[in-house]
Amino acid sequence: MSDAFAALMAPRSVALVGASDDVSRIGGRPLRYLREAGFAGRVLPVNPRRESVQGLPAFPSIAALPETPDTAILALPAAATLQTVEECAARGVRSAVIFSAGFAETGLEGEYLQSRIIATAREAGMRLLGPNCLGVFNPGLGYYGTFSVILDTALITPGPVGIVSQSGAYGAHIAHLARQRGLGISQWITTGNEADIDVAEALDWVVRQPETRVVMAYAEGVRDRDLFLNALENARDLGKPIVFMKTGRSSVGAAAAASHTAALAGSDAVFDAVLRQYGVHRAATTAEQIDVAYACAAGRFPAGNRIGIFTMSGGFGIQLADDAEAAGLDVSPMPEDAQAELLDMLPFASPRNPVDATAQAVSDLNLLQRCVQLMMSRGEYDLFTAILGTGPASRTYADPLRKALMEALGEAGNSIRALTMSAPLRWCAATRPTGFWCSRMARHSPTRWAR
Amino acid sequence: MSDAFAALMAPRSVALVGASDDVSRIGGRPLRYLREAGFAGRVLPVNPRRESVQGLPAFPSIAALPETPDTAILALPAAATLQTVEECAARGVRSAVIFSAGFAETGLEGEYLQSRIIATAREAGMRLLGPNCLGVFNPGLGYYGTFSVILDTALITPGPVGIVSQSGAYGAHIAHLARQRGLGISQWITTGNEADIDVAEALDWVVRQPETRVVMAYAEGVRDRDLFLNALENARDLGKPIVFMKTGRSSVGAAAAASHTAALAGSDAVFDAVLRQYGVHRAATTAEQIDVAYACAAGRFPAGNRIGIFTMSGGFGIQLADDAEAAGLDVSPMPEDAQAELLDMLPFASPRNPVDATAQAVSDLNLLQRCVQLMMSRGEYDLFTAILGTGPASRTYADPLRKALMEALGEAGNSIRALTMSAPLRWCAATRPTGFWCSRMARHSPTRWAR
Known part of the structure; x- marks a missing residue:
């Protein structure tokens, strides 16, 4: 199986059957993307009506190719597919991608056509992707065997x-x-x-x-x-x-x-x-x-379910605490002495958990940092979350806020992938309930960081 | 009550106590916003240490004001609040907004202070908003009695x-x-x-x-x-x-x-x-x-719960159909003859409901329009939804797609408010389950329309 996928996903050479000069067409897009990406493998356009396609020499058929490609991309109508699959099979092509619709999903006739294609491929030991698919890509290799329009904007x-x-x-x-x-x-x-x-x-x-x-x-x-x-x-x-x-x-x-x-x-x-x-x-x-x-x-997952919630406005903290508790997380309080220390620093704060540093920390980011550091060093939390309201959306405030938070988080900040969310996540789990809860948190705080 | 709210939300004159020249401070922001908005009422800065604030003549106290304002905005520390409320009460000010924190939310002492403030106001028939609040705004009048930073970007x-x-x-x-x-x-x-x-x-x-x-x-x-x-x-x-x-x-x-x-x-x-x-x-x-x-x-609500779902890729339609059914909506099929008509037009389409017009309609927007028109005229749907994948995100495709959809929807399109979502909603209900479902739909299709 690995070999087939190597041929499909990391081909040394690829034939594009139905290759087009028009870069907006299904037969033109893959070639355009492969060229833009600087794909290092050989690209072999197949088109019986052209000598070259998008500047590359074209060939009239699979049989006429100068070498046997690892994979063939079929940008052809359904009716022309079977014959090309037979040609690929005869040539010993190891894998093919079939874009066209009009097969098993359309009824008995299409089902029959699909069964003939797959029988041909099986007999030759050739693996097929599709039909009726959008293909593949493997960005690390610059390999784009797809006509997806999302690549119009950027690879x-x-x-x-x-x-x-x-x-x-x-x-x-x-x-x-x-x-x-x-x-x-x-x-x-x-x-x-x-x-x-x-x-x-x-x-x-x-x-x-x-x-x-x-x-x-x-x-x-x-x-x-x-x-x-x-x-x-x-x-x-x-x-x-x-x-x-x-x-x-x-x-x-x-x-x-x-x-x-x-x-x-x-x-x-x-x-x-x-x-x-x-x-x-x-x-x-x-x-x-x-x-x-x-x-x-980020590939890092929490060791337990104790969560520390930091906010500068009580309402947000309460909302997250509700949700976290409903998701089975443990919104456990800060140790008593850490709470006392926090109150020395911020007399109007809520020091338990959620920790509400109040608007005082908004205007004094040094206080924010000391507060977050206290939570990180003394709270023994497995997850840390800050919910920051509109702060991240402010053109003037977003950058200093981000910087202050990242500094306060220190090493843990290195694993934070969430700065385009409103709230930084220290660690997040794939397993329920934390994964689910991380998702809900994003729903509570859909502001994006200003750039 | 209306009178009090008129004074609070649509004052003919407003005193800003603690007015500041620094437009980034709590005492500076409301004045800045009122000036930027061209508020038509009289604005009376109160600051004993200044002759003018942000270009307006300032007054040393409430008592010194040339007229009794409808409302007073108190941008003062908690400790200075009681005295100012007493001055407002003595002057006959009808309402006041108190920004400062440090009252009932902080413990017994703050609770006592808050109770004295409220007793003073009650005795004078003055209404209070806050303390510990962000104030009010009434954009139609250009009235901004708030220091909220979200107005930094724009009113x-x-x-x-x-x-x-x-x-x-x-x-x-x-x-x-x-x-x-x-x-x-x-x-x-x-x-x-x-x-x-x-x-x-x-x-x-x-x-x-x-x-x-x-x-x-x-x-x-x-x-x-x-x-x-x-x-x-x-x-x-x-x-x-x-x-x-x-x-x-x-x-x-x-x-x-x-x-x-x-x-x-x-x-x-x-x-x-x-x-x-x-x-x-x-x-x-x-x-x-x-x-x-x-x-x-938009203020328009569906008469029933029959929903028509339009897509150009089956996967999206299925996802919405699942969710709509789970929300108690009726994903009822198109009439048989309308289905036949649709298949004449688009032979590979799924004509029931969800209606999947397939990639053919992506490349031929005329087909998209005829398909949507058929659903609108023959489906007898109370709600209509289109889920369009990455189409709306495409810089080149978003505009033609939007135009084609709006034309096809005709009059119904006038009530569509949802073009910043990926999917246009014809009518949406506030009541469950449709309101809830509209929300979920946005979660399925979070793409924003390219501009």
């Missing part, structure tokens, strides 16, 4: 988040949101109709890549139960959290899923129980999925 | 959202978030320690203002039960939704609330039941509070 920065999605549009959506949050991506795979490679197999591969620290996954259902359980087990053993969006819960959703990627959603309750068993975080919304992945991306 | 646009918050920082936070979402504010009142005016009374007044269509409220507890029930009843009778954030649910939160604004949180279960009884939406997070208020701000 993707390599980073700790793996993405595996049955739905191409959903996979692109969360990749875009991750990028907005400043998260880099390790590998991105969309599986579409899953005639061959499915979410389970892709998940297993992405989890095992050293760059990956956390995986966001999307599926409407799972085809191979054993492969899926195996992938979840591997992730758990490697300590890499998976944040899962599984749709098709409702009857109407399940019916829609069947006509989308021809997947059987299966029993949602069973799926839910499996995710729980393997410690997978099942996200209820996309925002939660991003938040939890974000919190996990 | 507030008048609009349909009233805000009443016990916590000043929380009130400022949601005002900032509302502004970010493009929502204007009718009136804004923060009540702090509520020595006199409480959330209930302020709520009742804001609800009855003609500019107000929806109110966001925050409280840790309620002092006057009857006033509160009366305000909720008035809001219900006027058809103006209230979106409430009530904190102090947990034991640790309730304890923190007591030390914050000296409020008794009371039984959360009782509070919750009361809100339900009056059809008030209790928000679980700040983001939900903003989303629901946003959805209500």
Whole structure:
């Protein structure tokens, strides 16, 4: 399996069948992205009507290529796909990505076409991604086997988040949101109709890549139960959290899923129980999925559930304390002597926990720092959270506030990935309840830091 | 009561006691904001050490003012407050706003000071806001009796959202978030320690203002039960939704609330039941509070719960269908003949509901329009939702997409307030479950439209 994925995700050479000069077309985009990224492998455009495409020499067919590529990207209509797969099989191409829709998801005729394609590939030992998928990318290698429009704005920065999605549009959506949050991506795979490679197999591969620290996954259902359980087990053993969006819960959703990627959603309750068993975080919304992945991306997790909450306005602290307690976290008070010390410094403060340093700390950041340092050194907290209201949104105040906080947090600050949220998280867990709670915290404090 | 609020919220003249030349100080900010807003009333700075403040003639005391102001804003330390309240009472000032902390929330001594202040005011028939509050604003009149720093960036646009918050920082936070979402504010009142005016009374007044269509409220507890029930009843009778954030649910939160604004949180279960009884939406997070208020701000509400979901990628539609069904909405199918018509147009579409127009409609916006028009004219939906993935985030695609959608929606588009969300809402309800669901929808599709 590793070999097939190496061919698919890190090819030494790639054929683009249906290559186009028009960089806004499905056959033009992958080539444009590969060129922009400076992909080091060989790129072989296939187009019988052109001598060159986007400045690269083009070839009339797979058979006419000067070498056998590791992978072929098929940017072709459904009707032309079978013949090209047969050509790839005959040539010994090891893997192919099929973008086109119009297969099993459209009815009996498409199902038949898909079955012929997969039979051809199986016989030749060639692995297939799709059809009806948005392809793959592997930013660390500058490899973009996709026509996703999210790359129009910018290519993707390599980073700790793996993405595996049955739905191409959903996979692109969360990749875009991750990028907005400043998260880099390790590998991105969309599986579409899953005639061959499915979410389970892709998940297993992405989890095992050293760059990956956390995986966001999307599926409407799972085809191979054993492969899926195996992938979840591997992730758990490697300590890499998976944040899962599984749709098709409702009857109407399940019916829609069947006509989308021809997947059987299966029993949602069973799926839910499996995710729980393997410690997978099942996200209820996309925002939660991003938040939890974000919190996990630093790769550090709390040792316990004691949480210290810092604020400069009581209302925020109370809101977080309510939520933290509801999520099973331990909002335990500061030690008595530390409380006394805090009151010496800030006579109107609430020194227990949540610690409310009051508006006095807003205007005197030195007081803020001493207060946060006291919490860090004496509170014995496993998690630390500051909720700061509109402060981070202020053009003049955001920078001094951030600087003061980071200094006060010291070493712990190095693992904070959350400064685009309103509140810095010291450590966040993938497992419930802390992952869930981190997500809710972001919902309480949706202000972004001014730049 | 109206008279007192007229004096407080729409004063013909205002004294600012503790007025400062430094526009970054608590005594400088309100004056700066009033001047920037071109407030038409008379502004009377009081400062015994200056002849003028920020270019306006200053007076040494309340007694020395050339006229009796409708309201006095006290930007003074706690220790100087009682004497000034006595001076205001002697002069016949009708209302005062007290910014300073250091009263009932700090212990017995502060409680005593607060009780003397309130006794003085009561005897003179003067109404008080605070202490320990952030004041008020009334953007339609350019009246800013507050030192809130959120006005540093820009003053507030008048609009349909009233805000009443016990916590000043929380009130400022949601005002900032509302502004970010493009929502204007009718009136804004923060009540702090509520020595006199409480959330209930302020709520009742804001609800009855003609500019107000929806109110966001925050409280840790309620002092006057009857006033509160009366305000909720008035809001219900006027058809103006209230979106409430009530904190102090947990034991640790309730304890923190007591030390914050000296409020008794009371039984959360009782509070919750009361809100339900009056059809008030209790928000679980700040983001939900903003989303629901946003959805209500157009002042149009669905007649029923039949929802049509439009997408161009199946995964999104399924996600929304799951959530809509879980929220008690009716994801009812398109009529059979309309489905057939849709399939004639888009052979690979899912025509039931959610309607998935597939990537074909992405590249042909004319098809998108015909598809949406079909849903609008034939689906008999009470709510219409489009979930559009990364489309709205694309710099090149967002504008044509928005234009195509608005044209297709026709008249219904006029009531859409949600184009800064990823999905346009035709109508949204304040009442559960639709308000809640609108909020969740925003969580599924947190992309903002590119500009």
